[in-house]
Amino acid sequence: MSHANDIPGLWQGFSSLVRREVLLAWKRPGDVLNPLVFFAMVSTLFPLAVGQSEQQLQFSAPGLVWVAALLATLLSLNSLFVSDYEDGSLDQLILSPQPLPMLALAKSVAHWLVSGLPLILVSPLIAFSFKMPSSVIGVMALTLLFGTMSLSLLGAIGAALTVGLHRGTALLSLLILPLAMPILIFGARTVSLAAAGDTTTAGVYFLAAYCMLALTLAPFATAAALRISNE
Amino acid sequence: MWKFLHKLASPPYFYDLSASMIPWFAVPGVLLIAYGTYAGLFLAPPDYQQGDAFRIIYVHVPAAYLSMMAYMVMAVAAGIGLIWRIKLAHAVSAAAAPIGAWFTFLALITGSIWGKPMWGTWWEWGDPRLTSQLIMLFIYFGYMALRAAIDDPGKADKASAVLAMVGAVNIPIIHFSVEWWSSLHQGATIVREGGPAMPPEMLYPLLANILGFTLIFGALLLGRVRSEVLFRERRSRWVRKLLLAEQGKE
Numbered sequence A: 001m002s003h004a005n006d007i008p009g010l011w012q013g014f015s016s017l018v019r020r021e022v023l024l025a026w027k028r029p030g031d032v033l034n035p036l037v038f039f040a041m042v043s044t045l046f047p048l049a050v051g052q053s054e055q056q057l058q059f060s061a062p063g064l065v066w067v068a069a070l071l072a073t074l075l076s077l078n079s080l081f082v083s084d085y086e087d088g089s090l091d092q093l094i095l096s097p098q099p100l101p102m103l104a105l106a107k108s109v110a111h112w113l114v115s116g117l118p119l120i121l122v123s124p125l126i127a128f129s130f131k132m133p134s135s136v137i138g139v140m141a142l143t144l145l146f147g148t149m150s151l152s153l154l155g156a157i158g159a160a161l162t163v164g165l166h167r168g169t170a171l172l173s174l175l176i177l178p179l180a181m182p183i184l185i186f187g188a189r190t191v192s193l194a195a196a197g198d199t200t201t202a203g204v205y206f207l208a209a210y211c212m213l214a215l216t217l218a219p220f221a222t223a224a225a226l227r228i229s230n231e
Numbered sequence B: 001m002w003k004f005l006h007k008l009a010s011p012p013y014f015y016d017l018s019a020s021m022i023p024w025f026a027v028p029g030v031l032l033i034a035y036g037t038y039a040g041l042f043l044a045p046p047d048y049q050q051g052d053a054f055r056i057i058y059v060h061v062p063a064a065y066l067s068m069m070a071y072m073v074m075a076v077a078a079g080i081g082l083i084w085r086i087k088l089a090h091a092v093s094a095a096a097a098p099i100g101a102w103f104t105f106l107a108l109i110t111g112s113i114w115g116k117p118m119w120g121t122w123w124e125w126g127d128p129r130l131t132s133q134l135i136m137l138f139i140y141f142g143y144m145a146l147r148a149a150i151d152d153p154g155k156a157d158k159a160s161a162v163l164a165m166v167g168a169v170n171i172p173i174i175h176f177s178v179e180w181w182s183s184l185h186q187g188a189t190i191v192r193e194g195g196p197a198m199p200p201e202m203l204y205p206l207l208a209n210i211l212g213f214t215l216i217f218g219a220l221l222l223g224r225v226r227s228e229v230l231f232r233e234r235r236s237r238w239v240r241k242l243l244l245a246e247q248g249k250e
Helices: A002-006 A010-027 A029-050 A054-077 A082-087 A089-095 A100-129 A136-161 A168-196 A201-229 B002-008 B011-043 B052-084 B087-119 B128-149 B153-168 B170-180 B200-232 B237-249
Strands: none
Touching: A010 A029, A010 A100, A029 A054, A029 A100, A054 A100, A054 A136, A054 A168, A082 A089, A089 A100, A089 A201, A100 A136, A100 A201, A136 A168, A136 A201, A136 B153, A168 A201, A168 B128, A168 B153, A201 B153, B002 B011, B011 B052, B011 B087, B011 B200, B011 B237, B052 B087, B052 B128, B052 B153, B052 B200, B087 B128, B087 B153, B087 B200, B128 B153
């Protein structure tokens, strides 16, 4: 096993891919900012469309924040593997001695760092603008944490399946939105429950469980899908 | 057993065998549905709360059950095709999707027709089972759209197989959503402790219809797989032989 030392370890491979992705995003801030701006825009559109009475806003805010977060995440998922596919990095990832599911996980984690995390950081602002009680913000951030993480993992499967296709954009939404619906249902309802002052443990636990399930299974599906798409 | 399975996976053998199997599914299926529908509509007593409106369950329950059954068939076949690289299994998966989508649609439509007199509304978002059936329909659409979007058939098979297996994770969530969120929907009445909460005159037609629908699903599936196999193998020698033999008969 003389050559074994030349291969970087599992953690090294994982962390260097995450670092590369975050660095790439840093160099192209538009890719990170666009979904965020989209999130803020959608959240602005709703009061204009629905009406500005305080009661109405408070009532619809949890769902609204969640729909906006879901759409913003989908928007950024589209390009998850596209540039890698076009410049050949994807071939290198598949050929590399690192296990592909681990690299798929790294892609998802990096995607969450540059798209999910900023969403969570912006969400309190939106909650305040909708006059939601401040007690809700913690629960909302927590549900968004598990929810966006699950979305990054789940969405990576869809992005991997549609990577080489010309009509990938609309297709990705069609594939991922139905699968993401449990996240949306539980996320939005849990925030509503929190706004009404009810207990929220069940919803938060559900989202956490869903996230763990996605964390364990999704990278394998993503890896399989990447192999198929890159044949 | 293994030998039989290996033989079954060969398209020409399957094509021959399935031709003789379809009547075994279709005939009892039609008879059971005829009995179940007649008995359900005319012999079963009206429900003490719902009156005659409950009779839609004789279509609704089998359709809802088959919408999930078809998905299971699709996902399991997709898994078999992906793991053991059996092309016939992919054909089964491709054939099951449209049938499953139709049963899902039927379950949604009958559910909403039943909902109008019972809940006073065609559609009730508060009911998770209705919503999850709708999600189910979208998953079927996504599966078929992905298949249609990929030009290379081998790649389409494998990619959609991954999607089918990922979607299968949703089925338990659909099933248990009834218990997770308080809902308007009827709880399970057939499978529960202490026996079914339904008099036998009501239950037997329902069971007959469930079985009948399942058999008809089997017949439809076999028929669709046959045409799928013919299409996929259209350039092979045995299909050409078959066609020549057909032409010879005329």
